[in-house]
Amino acid sequence: MKEETILIRAPITLDRRRALAAGGGLFLALMGAGPARAALDFTDIRGRPIHLDGPARALMIDDSRYLVALSMISPEPIARVAAWPRDLNRLGATNFKRFQARFPAIDGLARVPSSSESFEAEPVLAAMPDVAIFTLNTGPSDAQVALLEAAGIKVVFLDFFTAPFRHQAPSFEILGRLIGREDQAAAFNKFRQQRLDRIAARLAGATGTPPKVFVEVHAGISPECCNSPGKGNVSDYIAFVGGHNIGADVLATTVGRLNLEYVIEAAPDIYVATGGSHLEKAGGLVIGAGYDRERVLSAFRKMAGRPGIAQLGAVTGGRAHGLAHELLNSPLDILAVESLARWIRPDLFADLDPAATMAEINRDFLAIPLDGTYWIDLPPI
Known part of the structure; x- marks a missing residue:
């Protein structure tokens, strides 16, 4: 849903972006994700074919709840994040403080528009991610997608919002693949689906x-x-x-x-x-x-x-x-x-x-x- 967005401007930190780009191999080794740059081919939630030479080294996200999703599959959820919208109304003030205390590098991440705002390409281009994640039915126009991709930024559309039962599991799977944590994403998808199946089974014979x-x-x-x-x-x-x-x-x-x-x-x-x-x-x-x-x-x-x-x-x-x-x-x-x-x-x-x-x-x-x-x-x- 469209929330009232709290805007907090943060400086774009060049050192942080360079560290993200240089540190991908170290991160993969620490996380046990296997080969550093195994090619990825998949289809995003808009049905667009995506090819990457390997897991993303620097992500842009348009919704702070992706930080929560990342924290479900990685012990270092901001290690590959270059930019986020600082939409604290979605993350929650207490959760943000917990992220700050545990992962202080979050304060140096660049700020980009959230999915509830009008899209602007300039902050995304300045943040220099190699992959930009946008929420389905929001974000850049087709022309703006072309602009970002011409600059070397891969655009991926996910959806935890519009159709949660149809799109959430594949979106979470894609997120896991993007950071080399597909096994962890698959484990949680299984956990969630088992509980959904239990509910569906009881309702199958419900009347009234x-x-x-x-x-x-x-x-x-x-x-x-x-x-x-x-x-x-x-x-x-x-x-x-x-x-x-x-x-x-x-x-x-x-x-x-x-x-x-x-x-x-x-x-x-x-x-x-x-x-x-x-x-x-x-x-x-x-x-x-x-x-x-x-x-x-x-x-x-x-x-x-x-x-x-x-x-x-x-x-x-x-x-x-x-x-x-x-x-x-x-x-x-x-x-x-x-x-x-x-x-x-x-x-x-x-x-x-x-x-x-x-x-x-x-x-x-x-x-x-x-x-x-x-x-x-x-x-x-």
């Missing part, structure tokens, strides 16, 4: 009308209600676990605004609010890394107590839930899927344990483990 779900994304980011997903993205998650997103009935895009009157008339069975540290100043739903349960519950009570929202049957009946937005649009979405499944179809998924899944991810995959409150249930009002 899918519960109606109202999702308010970035709850409290502005006084107006209600930002909500339309078709694709979060709506896909809801449908997968057996629910029906009321936003998809009236919004043709992946995200838009619903009138409060429409929400009230739709009478959703379940209310889910997403939030994060980027809503701290706005007084919205703070949830995720660095927040304890009491802080999150206090913020959620405030969101659920707004006129119109407080009167929803989902809120008065104890079917209101909060979810950290940082779990969406990244391989960490399996935690969001399991949480949504428990909320939307408790008759089928009451035994799912996202906390146990998170503990496994922390233990077996993440370079910087998750620590905080990422989902919460609101008691009946």
Whole structure:
């Protein structure tokens, strides 16, 4: 979804770029990735054939959540990153501080536009990556892609956003190949797919009308209600676990605004609010890394107590839930899927344990483990 972007300008560090270019062989040796420059041939998510002489030495990414994805397959997730958008609203202030403490070189990386901004070629050209990763349906035009590639920068489109069930696994696989960590990417894809298959198998024989779900994304980011997903993205998650997103009935895009009157008339069975540290100043739903349960519950009570929202049957009946937005649009979405499944179809998924899944991810995959409150249930009002 399109987030309000926090812009922090950082100087482009020539020494850092030279170190990235010179250090590829050392990195590969340390990471145990095999031959230093084995040729790569694959198709990106836009269906474009890509050829590289070997794993990337310097990546540009247009979304900070790629740092989280990289940290799931490499103990040194920024070792091959030359530039990123510093979109701290997506990464989260606490997570950024953890990256800074663990990998201080992050402060010297060049800044480029995020996928939520208008694309500019100049910062990308100045950063000198050998591979630029862009989010599907955003970023450069075809003419700008040609410009970048004429300068020797390979352009690769991935997608953790528009079609998460169709594109996430192959995108993660490509990311692993780009840094010589395809085995690690394959291991996590298997881990995620096993959990998705378990949910799909239980739903195969489910009957009845899918519960109606109202999702308010970035709850409290502005006084107006209600930002909500339309078709694709979060709506896909809801449908997968057996629910029906009321936003998809009236919004043709992946995200838009619903009138409060429409929400009230739709009478959703379940209310889910997403939030994060980027809503701290706005007084919205703070949830995720660095927040304890009491802080999150206090913020959620405030969101659920707004006129119109407080009167929803989902809120008065104890079917209101909060979810950290940082779990969406990244391989960490399996935690969001399991949480949504428990909320939307408790008759089928009451035994799912996202906390146990998170503990496994922390233990077996993440370079910087998750620590905080990422989902919460609101008691009946």
